[in-house]
Amino acid sequence: MPEKPVSICNFTVIFLSLYYQKHPIDNMKIYFTLLLALVGLGLHAQSASLRGQLQDTEGAAVLFANVALYNAADSSLAKVETSDEAGVFQFKNMSAGSYYLTATHVGDTDLNRPDIKLEQSQQLNLGVLVFQPAILELAEATVTASRVMVEVKADRTVFNVEGTINSAGSDAISLLRKAPSVTVDNNDNISVLGRSGVLLYIDGKRLPLSGQDLTNYLQNLPAEQIDRIEIITNPGARYEAEGNAGIIDIRLKKDKGQGANGSLNSTISQGRYARNNLTGSGNFRNGFMNIFGSAGLGEGANFNEMNFLSYQNGLVLDEINNGRHDWKYYNYRVGADFFLAEKHTLGFLADGRRSEGGNQSYNRISIANQSMPAQVDSLLVAYNTADNSRRQNTFNLNYRFDNKKGRSLNVDADYGHYQNESERYQPNRYYDAREEVLLTEIINSFNTPTDIDIYTIKADYEEDLLGGKLGIGSKLSRVVSDNTFLFFDVINGVPEQNDRRSNRFEYEENVYAGYFNYARPLGEKWNFSAGLRAEQTDARGDLQAFLPELQQDPVKFDYLSWFPSVGLTWQLTPKHNLALNYGRRINRPDYNVLNPFNNQISQLSYEKGNPFLRPEIVNNLELGYTLAFRYNFKLAYSRTSDQITRLIAPDDEDPRAGFITWANLSEQTVYSFNFSAPVKILERWNAYFNFSASHLDNQADYGDGAVVDVQAFTYSIYQQHTIDLPAGFKGEVSGYYSGPGIWGGVFKYKSNWSLDLGLQRKFFQDKLNVRLSVSDIFYETGWEGESEFNGLTSFGNGQWDSRRASLSLSYRFGNENVKSRKRNTGLEEEAGRVGGE
Numbered sequence: 001m002p003e004k005p006v007s008i009c010n011f012t013v014i015f016l017s018l019y020y021q022k023h024p025i026d027n028m029k030i031y032f033t034l035l036l037a038l039v040g041l042g043l044h045a046q047s048a049s050l051r052g053q054l055q056d057t058e059g060a061a062v063l064f065a066n067v068a069l070y071n072a073a074d075s076s077l078a079k080v081e082t083s084d085e086a087g088v089f090q091f092k093n094m095s096a097g098s099y100y101l102t103a104t105h106v107g108d109t110d111l112n113r114p115d116i117k118l119e120q121s122q123q124l125n126l127g128v129l130v131f132q133p134a135i136l137e138l139a140e141a142t143v144t145a146s147r148v149m150v151e152v153k154a155d156r157t158v159f160n161v162e163g164t165i166n167s168a169g170s171d172a173i174s175l176l177r178k179a180p181s182v183t184v185d186n187n188d189n190i191s192v193l194g195r196s197g198v199l200l201y202i203d204g205k206r207l208p209l210s211g212q213d214l215t216n217y218l219q220n221l222p223a224e225q226i227d228r229i230e231i232i233t234n235p236g237a238r239y240e241a242e243g244n245a246g247i248i249d250i251r252l253k254k255d256k257g258q259g260a261n262g263s264l265n266s267t268i269s270q271g272r273y274a275r276n277n278l279t280g281s282g283n284f285r286n287g288f289m290n291i292f293g294s295a296g297l298g299e300g301a302n303f304n305e306m307n308f309l310s311y312q313n314g315l316v317l318d319e320i321n322n323g324r325h326d327w328k329y330y331n332y333r334v335g336a337d338f339f340l341a342e343k344h345t346l347g348f349l350a351d352g353r354r355s356e357g358g359n360q361s362y363n364r365i366s367i368a369n370q371s372m373p374a375q376v377d378s379l380l381v382a383y384n385t386a387d388n389s390r391r392q393n394t395f396n397l398n399y400r401f402d403n404k405k406g407r408s409l410n411v412d413a414d415y416g417h418y419q420n421e422s423e424r425y426q427p428n429r430y431y432d433a434r435e436e437v438l439l440t441e442i443i444n445s446f447n448t449p450t451d452i453d454i455y456t457i458k459a460d461y462e463e464d465l466l467g468g469k470l471g472i473g474s475k476l477s478r479v480v481s482d483n484t485f486l487f488f489d490v491i492n493g494v495p496e497q498n499d500r501r502s503n504r505f506e507y508e509e510n511v512y513a514g515y516f517n518y519a520r521p522l523g524e525k526w527n528f529s530a531g532l533r534a535e536q537t538d539a540r541g542d543l544q545a546f547l548p549e550l551q552q553d554p555v556k557f558d559y560l561s562w563f564p565s566v567g568l569t570w571q572l573t574p575k576h577n578l579a580l581n582y583g584r585r586i587n588r589p590d591y592n593v594l595n596p597f598n599n600q601i602s603q604l605s606y607e608k609g610n611p612f613l614r615p616e617i618v619n620n621l622e623l624g625y626t627l628a629f630r631y632n633f634k635l636a637y638s639r640t641s642d643q644i645t646r647l648i649a650p651d652d653e654d655p656r657a658g659f660i661t662w663a664n665l666s667e668q669t670v671y672s673f674n675f676s677a678p679v680k681i682l683e684r685w686n687a688y689f690n691f692s693a694s695h696l697d698n699q700a701d702y703g704d705g706a707v708v709d710v711q712a713f714t715y716s717i718y719q720q721h722t723i724d725l726p727a728g729f730k731g732e733v734s735g736y737y738s739g740p741g742i743w744g745g746v747f748k749y750k751s752n753w754s755l756d757l758g759l760q761r762k763f764f765q766d767k768l769n770v771r772l773s774v775s776d777i778f779y780e781t782g783w784e785g786e787s788e789f790n791g792l793t794s795f796g797n798g799q800w801d802s803r804r805a806s807l808s809l810s811y812r813f814g815n816e817n818v819k820s821r822k823r824n825t826g827l828e829e830e831a832g833r834v835g836g837e
Contacts, residue, residue, distance in 0.1 A: 048096055050126065065103050072574070095118075097467075101126075113129060157231045158231075161226045172219070172250060175226065177781075193636050193692065196645070199247045201248065206240070230249040234565075234582075236531050243585060260814050263813070267807065267808040270806075271804035275301070281295075288339055294334075295331065304325075305322045305800070310792060316368045325359050326359075333352075351393070380431075389420070393417050398412050409462075411457075412458050415453075416454040419450070420449065423446070424447075425445045429441050451482045453480045458476070466520065468518055472516045474513060475511075478510050479510075480506075499546035503544060525571045528567070528568055537615075568581075575627060575628045583619075589644060594609050595608075606660075640665075647660070666700045686723075689717075689718070712748060716736055718734075719735065745789070771806075775802065781800075
């Protein structure tokens with residue numbers, strides 16, 4: 001009888017029963033998701049096996065080498081094993097198909113074996129495979145092994161942060177600016193391949209933040225805690241359909257060595273303001289369990305300077321907006337995986353972080369008539385001060401069953417709580433043209449707490465079937481967001497709540513999803529995969545005004561969407577591969593962009609949401625070509641209907657005021673191209689090049705002359721050069737150049753660029769790593785551009801604290817085998833933690 005993970009079925013049913021007692025939902029939706037999660041448990045398919053022996057040039061067995069088997073058609077990882085004490089490796093219960101093999105071992109060059117063809121039930125023996133020794137540095141006669149900075153895989157691009165010296169002293173948002181195919185605009189909005197609507201993950205879990213909350217989180221996530229950034233431009237049916245541009249998954253560091261191991265890292269960084277952080281991590285792993293944890297704390301400050309010259313309603317407004325943000329934070333992460341039996345693993349993970357900080361900003365707007373722009377009529381000066389507090393706690397419970405014969409089941413239950421508090425004080429002072437006489441003073445204060453609760457349960461099942469791999473699964477998610485916006489008029493030093501400008505906005509979103517995916521080879525050179533995901537969305541945005549006449553009806557969403565995905569790969573020869581992929585995705589508006597009340601920088605400059613935003617739908621088509629497993633080319637086309645975008649517009653009532661809001665474009669069309677290549681220039685000089693280009697076309701007509709008709713071609717070039725220097729030093733030169741393009745719907749920006757330098761040296765048998773780096777040494781990452789929409793023409797520029805010098809010290813300790821750690825560069829990471837996506 002085939003084995004079935006019956007216990008996890010009971011676990012899933014019990015969890016869902018408890019969940020729906022608290023959150024009653026239509027029974028048909030429950031049955032729909034349960035059916036998809038459990039229907040395939042009895043499937044079974046006969047499999048083949050592959051074995052071989054690894055030896056060195058002297059005929060000795062190579063022990064504990066990593067051996068990875070990849071599908072030849074799309075280079076996706078099929079399985080990872082290690083060689084035993086006799087150098088023997090074995091892959092059991094494999095599906096029939098075409099593969100290639102890569103084996104890695106510290107001190108030896110990588111061993112590659114292409115053109116492996118497995119028939120159904122075949123027991124294939126590759127015989128003896130011989131490693132060739134790696135080149136040694138004669139000065140110290142020690143083996144050097146480095147991790148490539150960028151890996152291009154079948155379904156994702158991996159930016160290995162630990163592989164770059166210049167990541168020292170950086171944070172997550174700064175690293176994303178350097179990542180291939182990723183663009184971050186002046187408002188920290190993220191796009192990939194020219195497409196907006198990116199979904200951010202941390203360790204395979206969705207991060208439910210957006211806007212300034214997301215920016216603050218990424219700025220408080222130091223690069224020293226990040227292992228790699230995975231960019232998935234066209235996710236398959238297994239992934240949730242949210243995110244038009246795909247998924248960016250930030251993977252945090254996790255030690256995988258046997259025994260007790262740990263590390264300490266400290267970084268000091270100096271730009272205009274200083275930053276510093278201290279992080280520590282550790283783990284204990286044996287045959288029964290793996291316990292791991294990390295903690296960090298830090299403090300620092302940054303600045304953001306923006307200038308706008310705007311023409312609207314016959315007026316000229318010259319605006320200066322300078323801000324400084326100070327912060328202190330701490331975070332922790334603790335978890336464990338228990339290997340209950342050979343086929344069963346139970347894990348949990350808890351993650352928390354808290355940050356406290358303050359904002360100070362200076363906003364100055366001079367007002368003049370367009371007929372006499374040099375003659376200033378009056379000035380508005382607003383000093384903003386704010387105290388912010390952010391807390392986050394997430395918990396994960398995971399169960400995994402794997403019978404080592406092609407059948408597996410993974411179940412995750414997650415809960416997350418996010419709490420943000422902000423109190424802001426804003427005096428608005430109007431002066432005469434010389435800023436000598438105070439004409440009027442209007443003082444406001446704001447209290448804007450936000451609470452977000454997220455519940456999810458998902459199950460993923462895979463089974464070898466009919467010579468291929470079947471995957472089915474389901475996911476239930478519930479998001480509850482409570483946002484309060486209290487506006488106060490401060491009169492004689494006493495704040496009085498302004499009920500006309502205050503509100504409470506509650507947003508609830510339930511998504512019930514199910515999917516199936518099937519992949520199999522079509523002959524020796526072709527592979528095919530297809531999937532379909534269904535998502536039922538029930539959402540409600542309820543604006544609760546404090547005055548009856550301002551009360552609005554709730555905004556409701558109730559719709560079922562289908563998201564097909566198809567992939568076809570063709571291996572022309574072992575070194576030439578083509579891949580064609582299609583996917584349909586969605587981007588739903590969240591609480592940050594739906595709340596219609598004004599969040600003002602000053603009385604004449606503010607932003608507000610749009611409660612009538614519709615979800616945007618995108619169709620993505622990508623064609624990829626890989627040459628010799630190193631050189632990667634990608635052509636992509638996407639067409640988005642109801643694109644959610646950011647617009648700058650004049651106020652309807654006050655001719656002096658302007659604001660930023662969100663709106664749906666009729667459509668956005670993007671053509672893009674990407675090329676990446678690692679190049680060995682000299683024996684000690686390695687380089688990586690990435691080139692991205694895209695053409696964007698934004699179209700919309702809102703009536704009354706408010707038209708968006710914008711096209712732009714944009715491109716970016718990123719390169720990194722790593723040079724082995726004498727005396728064990730390693731140098732790094734990296735930088736990018738970004739051509740002109742479009743941010744949001746109408747803002748056309750000009751080119752910018754950056755150059756970074758880094759130096760690294762390791763001591764004490766590579767346990768101590770010292771890195772020195774200088775980022776943006778010519779201070780050219782600033783932005784400049786213009787927009788024209790609905791009677792407002794605006795020219796702007798800005799800069800932030802991008803030029804910094806950083807010193808980072810990292811020390812690893814424990815009883816792990818150093819060679820074992822170096823072997824695990826990209827292979828064990830494919831498997832990751834059992835609870836990952």
